[in-house]
């Protein structure tokens with residue numbers, strides 16, 4: 001029996017059901033990233049700005065004071081430990097807080113400060129004395145809405161009269177109930193229901209409309225249409241803001257449909273490189289042989305912290321069981337776990353409680369564990385049709401040039417997979433040396 005799965009790059013893959021690969025769940029990955037995030041993600045690129053009116057002056061700020069925020073909001077920001085605006089906030093905040101309000105489309109990878117920026121904008125525009133919804137934020141899932149709400153509560157800690165309401169499934173509201181909270185965060189389906197069917201929210205009174213995680217949003221059936229129906233009922237003077245971590249054509253088309261006359265801000269991602277990674281491969285006969293090779297290098301890989309990648313859940317589980325039976329302390333990060341369980345495993349790994357983490361592609365995608373210096377490809381990443389999956393190889397092993405440390409990568413290769421490895425070597429124009437697993441002296 002075969003089933004259809006979506007690849008990381010969005011392409012469709014047919015896979016055997018009993019050999020299931022983890023399927024990418026954009027919303028789950030996004031939540032996981034938020035749960036494990038500890039600090040801002042840096043980028044050495046410049047922020048690109050496209051103004052709707054190129055002749056108007058472009059402001060950027062280096063401090064939060066320059067924004068002339070309400071005292072209680074500034075206090076909230078400092079209480080969160082923010083000292084100065086992030087790179088994207090330097091440009092985005094003056095636009096978002098301008099009078100008259102300006103619309104904005106902003107794209108930068110997760111962790112660069114987008115959420116904090118639009119929450120600051122909502123909190124600064126809200127009138128605490130008016131007891132009805134004034135800011136509306138759409139999020140792709142229940143959990144992401146809650147996560148954003150928590151940040152509103154944190155940043156708005158000293159804005160005592162400002163309150164948040166969640167328009168999410170399970171939060172049952174009777175028709176005609178009077179909502180007195182100023183900020184509403186919810187998923188498109190429930191918000192639509194609250195606005196049009198239950199008449200709980202008067203959209204004509206909304207001042208700030210935020211569409212968060214647009215890339216995840218359009219990935220969910222129906223959410224683009226729901227969002228557009230909501231947007232159409234907003235007053236023309238309402239400020240409209242859209243955020244996305246990625247910017248494929250589909251996201252861009254959606255953004256342009258929903259945000260009129262926008263300013264556009266983009267911050268490119270730090271590119272990954274294999275330059276400072278020493279890559280090796282060990283030729284093996286079959287899976288048991290690969291396992292033996294792994295055991296042979298185990299002493300070297302546990303000098304630092306290592307992530308071992310398998311192609312399927314089943315392989316990852318098998319390997320974990322084998323290693324535990326042989327007395328190694330490893331943990332398994334698998335797609336069967338809830339997002340909270342995954343976050344806690346990653347946290348333990350980060351804290352050094354485990355030195356080796358076994359996982360599949362999808363789980364570890366986009367997870368940045370800085371202290372990992374050793375990566376093992378127990379299985380080579382391949383696409384259907386037996387082509388190497390270059391992008392995934394780079395994501396597993398590559399480091400960002402400026403911030404990354406030196407690293408080691410080991411590939412366990414069955415003989416028939418050697419041509420694939422050679423293709424990878426050619427593709428990246430970087431050498432992958434053969435290693436005799438019994439002779440570890442070759443690794444400096």
Ligand code: ADP
Pocket residue numbers: 037038039040041081082083084085086089108109110111112113114115116117
């Ligand atoms: P994004 O929405 O782009 O994923 P977030 O706004 O969630 O980014 O910010 C990522 C992390 O950085 C969060 O932990 C957040 O608290 C923190 N952060 C955001 N802005 C700042 C800042 N100006 N200074 C320090 N930390 C910040």
